[in-house]
Amino acid sequence: MSGSRWDRLSRPAVLAVGVVLGAAVTGGCWLIASLAGGESSAEKTFGTSGTLTLIDSSFSLLEEGEVCTGLSGYSDIRRGAQVNVTGADGTLVATGALGGGTKTALGCEFPFEIEGIPQGSKFYTVEVSHRGGLTQTEAELRSGGLVFTLGND
Numbered sequence: 001m002s003g004s005r006w007d008r009l010s011r012p013a014v015l016a017v018g019v020v021l022g023a024a025v026t027g028g029c030w031l032i033a034s035l036a037g038g039e040s041s042a043e044k045t046f047g048t049s050g051t052l053t054l055i056d057s058s059f060s061l062l063e064e065g066e067v068c069t070g071l072s073g074y075s076d077i078r079r080g081a082q083v084n085v086t087g088a089d090g091t092l093v094a095t096g097a098l099g100g101g102t103k104t105a106l107g108c109e110f111p112f113e114i115e116g117i118p119q120g121s122k123f124y125t126v127e128v129s130h131r132g133g134l135t136q137t138e139a140e141l142r143s144g145g146l147v148f149t150l151g152n153d
Helices: 011-035 055-059 138-143
Strands: 045-055 082-088 092-098 101-103 107-117 122-127 132-136 146-151
Touching: 045 122, 045 138, 082 107, 107 122, 107 132, 122 138, 122 146, 132 146
Parallel strands: 045 146
Antiparallel strands: 045 107, 082 092, 082 122, 092 107, 101 107, 122 132
């Protein structure tokens, strides 16, 4: 009896071996392609940071470094207030939140950080609560240090 090993295997066994080999080759190609330099999702996004300073004469009673929060017409300016980033088309692309307020020489300062901003928009608008936004380029956002000032003396 002559013939190859394949001749002695049943048809279902040959098909099973073919399926396993096909899956292995496909998986190997996918792994090589993903390791060969495709950008990860983390590289397609970036973050920014900044501060909002609330200027109000009611803070004059506090010492620098004390905890503070918005009062009366500024009660929405507090730890946890939402910070929104929209793309050029007006679509919400990322959110962050204000950190706790600290009394400074200027007023009550709230830090914020926003992660996961998708790259590639012509410009972005950053808005704290419902108080109007700052429009920035991607380069300006990437550099951080955004400064919002709200209120009056």
